Amino acid sequence: MSIMTYRQALHDTLRSEMLRDENVFLMGEEIGLFEGAYKITAGMLEEFGEKRVRDTSIAEEGFTGAAIGAAMLGLRPVVEIMTINFSLLALDQIVNHAAKIYGMFGGQARVPLVIRTPGGGGQQLGATHSQNIELFYAFVPGLKVVAPSTPADAKALLLAAIRDDDPVLFLENLSLYNTKGEVPDADEPAEIGKAAVTRPGRDITLIGYSRMAHVAAQVAERLAESDGLDIEVIDLRSLRPLDRETVVESVKKTHSAVILEDDWLTYGIGAEIAATISDGAFDYLDAPVRRVAMAEVPLPYSKPLETAALPSADDVIAAIRQTLDAVGRRRYPMGVKS
Numbered sequence: 001m002s003i004m005t006y007r008q009a010l011h012d013t014l015r016s017e018m019l020r021d022e023n024v025f026l027m028g029e030e031i032g033l034f035e036g037a038y039k040i041t042a043g044m045l046e047e048f049g050e051k052r053v054r055d056t057s058i059a060e061e062g063f064t065g066a067a068i069g070a071a072m073l074g075l076r077p078v079v080e081i082m083t084i085n086f087s088l089l090a091l092d093q094i095v096n097h098a099a100k101i102y103g104m105f106g107g108q109a110r111v112p113l114v115i116r117t118p119g120g121g122g123q124q125l126g127a128t129h130s131q132n133i134e135l136f137y138a139f140v141p142g143l144k145v146v147a148p149s150t151p152a153d154a155k156a157l158l159l160a161a162i163r164d165d166d167p168v169l170f171l172e173n174l175s176l177y178n179t180k181g182e183v184p185d186a187d188e189p190a191e192i193g194k195a196a197v198t199r200p201g202r203d204i205t206l207i208g209y210s211r212m213a214h215v216a217a218q219v220a221e222r223l224a225e226s227d228g229l230d231i232e233v234i235d236l237r238s239l240r241p242l243d244r245e246t247v248v249e250s251v252k253k254t255h256s257a258v259i260l261e262d263d264w265l266t267y268g269i270g271a272e273i274a275a276t277i278s279d280g281a282f283d284y285l286d287a288p289v290r291r292v293a294m295a296e297v298p299l300p301y302s303k304p305l306e307t308a309a310l311p312s313a314d315d316v317i318a319a320i321r322q323t324l325d326a327v328g329r330r331r332y333p334m335g336v337k338s
Contacts, residue, residue, distance in 0.1 A: 028080030099142030127298035201232035248280035
């Protein structure tokens with residue numbers, strides 16, 4: 001095991017895959033000379049040269065389309081789109097081409113393409129640069145969508161994405177780049193479509209992904225100390241395919257759930273998870289499923305307003321206490337209600 005940042009895990013994994021397979025190459029805006037907006041590709045141009053680390057023009061639709069063509073011809077491009085907000089400019093290529101080529105042409109061509117792109121609020125980047133619009137892509141059959149929350153999962157899921165023969169959207173959250181954690185030294189790809197139970201428990205299930213998986217873990221630890229609660233935490237890791245079985249089995253055990261998402265509530269990923277629980281564990285629920293999400297506004301630039309709009313640990317704690325109070329299962333320190 002090595003201790004490293006999320007950022008370093010991504011960098012090292014890209015490098016190791018480029019050394020392993022000469023068909024792997026990188027494309028994106030400012031990833032070469034500038035070494036990437038977030039320095040994930042630092043040193044790559046010097047080591048691998050312009051043929052395999054390709055700076056592109058500011059034309060997301062154009063270079064995403066070029067990457068799709070390269071993938072169809074047997075290469076394995078890893079595209080960096082500077083922010084998920086800019087992926088909207090390549091939506092036609094991603095949704096109408098990358099996702100559909102294999103099915104529309106009877107399996108004659110695969111599209112082993114990875115699109116890495118960060119998103120998320122909290123950085124004062126304004127409403128058009130702070131979105132989590134993964135729902136747009138998780139909605140589309142033919143795409144795989146992953147959202148690792150830890151350095152270990154960043155490595156394992158990026159390995160899996162690069163080696164996959166289907167197009168994969170690899171979602172990163174800006175707030176995670178400097179987080180640290182243990183990362184296995186071995187190159188072992190994760191299973192795309194498999195969630196992780198990161199903290200077993202029996203009192204309630206917390207379900208999140210990306211940054212909100214971190215918040216879930218922090219809340220579980222905090223309430224274990226303050227309220228004596230035994231909270232189970234699920235990190236979805238993959239949004240398409242979605243590991244419905246792990247979610248359902250957890251709720252069958254805990255009988256209640258709170259879903260965390262770093263996006264708007266209406267039509268969100270959380271709605272799909274709530275429907276999954278209703279379909280698979282309705283008879284086991286002791287209380288309605290609650291969801292915690294951001295305010296339904298374009299994210300403000302003002303730091304106080306931005307912070308107020310984003311979901312917080314306190315929001316999650318309030319939802320947990322409301323859920324457990326509703327069925328009389330809340331635990332309190334020393335048996336005294338706070």
